[in-house]
Amino acid sequence: MTDEEKKYQNLIKDLNNLRKVEAPQNFEAELWRKINSKSEVEKKSFWENLFTPIKLIPAAAVVSAVIVFFIVETNSEPIDDPLNAMPRLREDIVAVEEPKVEVFDQIGKAEEKKTVVIKDKEGTVRRDKSKGIDSDKKDQSTMQRNESLFADEMAAPKPQAESLKSEISGELSAGSASPAVTAYSAPLMGKQNLNFRQINLSEEQKKEVEQLKQKIQTKEAVKSK
Amino acid sequence: MFGNLKQNQTIQSKRQLEDRNLHEFTDEELILEFQKNNGEKAFEILIQRFKNPLTNYVYRFLGDYDACVDVVQEAFIKVYRYKDNYNSVAKFSTWIYTIAGNLARTEYQRRRRRNFFSINSYGEDEKTFEIPDNSTRPDVTADSKIKAELIQKALLKVHHAYREAVVLRDIQELSYEEIAEILGIEVGTVKSKINRGRAQLKVLLKDIYND
Numbered sequence: 529m530t531d532e533e534k535k536y537q538n539l540i541k542d543l544n545n546l547r548k549v550e551a552p553q554n555f556e557a558e559l560w561r562k563i564n565s566k567s568e569v570e571k572k573s574f575w576e577n578l579f580t581p582i583k584l585i586p587a588a589a590v591v592s593a594v595i596v597f598f599i600v601e602t603n604s605e606p607i608d609d610p611l612n613a614m615p616r617l618r619e620d621i622v623a624v625e626e627p628k629v630e631v632f633d634q635i636g637k638a639e640e641k642k643t644v645v646i647k648d649k650e651g652t653v654r655r656d657k658s659k660g661i662d663s664d665k666k667d668q669s670t671m672q673r674n675e676s677l678f679a680d681e682m683a684a685p686k687p688q689a690e691s692l693k694s695e696i697s698g699e700l701s702a703g704s705a706s707p708a709v710t711a712y713s714a715p716l717m718g719k720q721n722l723n724f725r726q727i728n729l730s731e732e733q734k735k736e737v738e739q740l741k742q743k744i745q746t747k748e749a750v751k752s753k
Numbered sequence: 754m755f756g757n758l759k760q761n762q763t764i765q766s767k768r769q770l771e772d773r774n775l776h777e778f779t780d781e782e783l784i785l786e787f788q789k790n791n792g793e794k795a796f797e798i799l800i801q802r803f804k805n806p807l808t809n810y811v812y813r814f815l816g817d818y819d820a821c822v823d824v825v826q827e828a829f830i831k832v833y834r835y836k837d838n839y840n841s842v843a844k845f846s847t848w849i850y851t852i853a854g855n856l857a858r859t860e861y862q863r864r865r866r867r868n869f870f871s872i873n874s875y876g877e878d879e880k881t882f883e884i885p886d887n888s889t890r891p892d893v894t895a896d897s898k899i900k901a902e903l904i905q906k907a908l909l910k911v912h913h914a915y916r917e918a919v920v921l922r923d924i925q926e927l928s929y930e931e932i933a934e935i936l937g938i939e940v941g942t943v944k945s946k947i948n949r950g951r952a953q954l955k956v957l958l959k960d961i962y963n964d
Binding site: 532536538539540542543544545546547548549550551552555556558559562563566 | 797800801804805807808809812813818821822825826829830833834897900901904905919923924926944948951952954955958961962
C-alpha cells in the first residue's frame with residue numbers, strides 16, 4: 529500500500545466493502561430477447577437507405593425544381609428597377625449636339641480666316657460669313673470649353689477634305705456660288721477629324737469645279753503677264 | 754431403438770464434457786471460441802462471469818439500477834455483434850469494461866443534458882433507491898447500509914472523470930495498468946485521478962471521516 533493509499537485507508541476500505549450490486553434474475557433472458565429482436569431488424573446499407581422512395585421522391589423534386597429555376601433564370605431578360613436605374617443618356621442628342629458645336633466652331637474659324645483672305649475681293653460674301661461667326665459667338669461658352677481641342681486641331685496639318693472645302697469655298701467666294709456647291713462648304717466633321725464625309729461629286733459638279741479652276745488659272749496667268 | 758438411445762446418451766455426455774471444459778476456459782479462450790465457432794455457450798459463460806461485476810461498476814458510476822442494467826445489456830449486445838473486433842492481444846475484461854464504461858459515460862452525458870435523473874439527482878434528493886438484495890438483513894446491517902448510501906451519494910457528487918477511476922480501483926479492484934487501458938490514459942494520470950477522486954470523497958464524507 530502506498531502512502532497515498534494509507535492516507536485514504538478507511539475510505540478505500542469502505543468503498544471495498546460496499547455491497548456488490550448484482551444483475552437481476554432475468555438478465556440473461558432479457559439479453560437474449562434483445563439480441564434476437566435486434567438481429568431480426570436487418571441493417572440496411574447506406575445506399576439502400578438513400579434510395580428509398582420516401583427520400584428519393586422529394587430529392588428528385590428539389591433537383592428538378594433547381595434545374596427549372598436555372599433554365600428560367602438564364603432565359604429571362606434582366607429587369608431593371610426603374611426607381612434605381614440611372615436616367616437614360618440621350619445619346620442621340622449628345623452625339624449630334626457636340627459635333628455641331630465643333631463643326632460650327634471649326635467652320636467659323638476657317639471661314640474667318642478665309643474672309644480675311646477674301647476681304648479685299650468681295651464684301652458681300654464676307655458679310656455673310658461674319659454673320660455665321662456672329663451666330664457662333666452665341667455659343668461662346670461651349671466654344672471656350674473646346675478651344676484647346678480646336679487649337680490642336682488647327683495646328684495639325686489640314687486634311688485633304690478640309691483643304692478641298694476651303695478650296696471650294698474660295699471658289700464660291702469668287703462669285704459663282706450655286707446651291708449645289710454651297711452644300712459641300714459645310715461638311716460634317718468629327719472632333720478629331722476622323723469622320724470625314726466622303727464627297728462624291730456628280731458630273732455636273734465636277735465640270736463646275738473644273739471650270740472654276742480654269743477660271744482661276746486664266747486669272748492667275750493674266751496677272752502674271 | 755436401443756442403439757439410438759445409447760447414441761443420444763453419448764452425445765449428451767459429450768456436450769456435458771464440452772460445457773465443463775468451457776467453464777474451465779479463460780475469458781480470452783471463450784471469446785475466441787465464440788469468434789471461431791460462434792458458440793453461444795461460450796458467450797453465455799462470459800455473460801455469467803461479467804454480468805455482476807459490470808452491473809456493480811456501472812451502477813456505482815450512474816447511480817440508477819434500471820439504467821445500469823440496460824447499459825450492461827447493451828455492452829453484451831455489442832460484444833455479441835462485434836465479437837470479431839476483439840483483439841486477442843488485449844484482455845477480454847479490459848475490452849468489455851471499456852465498452853461498458855463508454856456506454857455508461859454516454860448515458861451519463863445524455864442524462865446530464867436532459868437534467869433527468871431517476872434517483873437522487875447526485876444525492877441532493879433525500880429519496881432512496883432500491884437495489885435487489887436478498888443476502889442481507891436490514892436490522893443487522895442498518896448502520897452499514899446508511900453508510901453505504903452516504904458513500905454512494907457522495908460518489909455521485911464526485912467529478913465523473915475521477916469517479917470512474919475510483920470505482921474501477923477501489924470498488925472493482927482492478928490494477929492501475931488495467932484501468933489505464935480501460936480509460937485509455939497513462940498510469941500516472943490514473944493515479945492522479947484516483948487521488949483527486951478520493952480527496953473529493955473525503956471532503957464530501959467529512960462527517961464520517963473526521964480524522
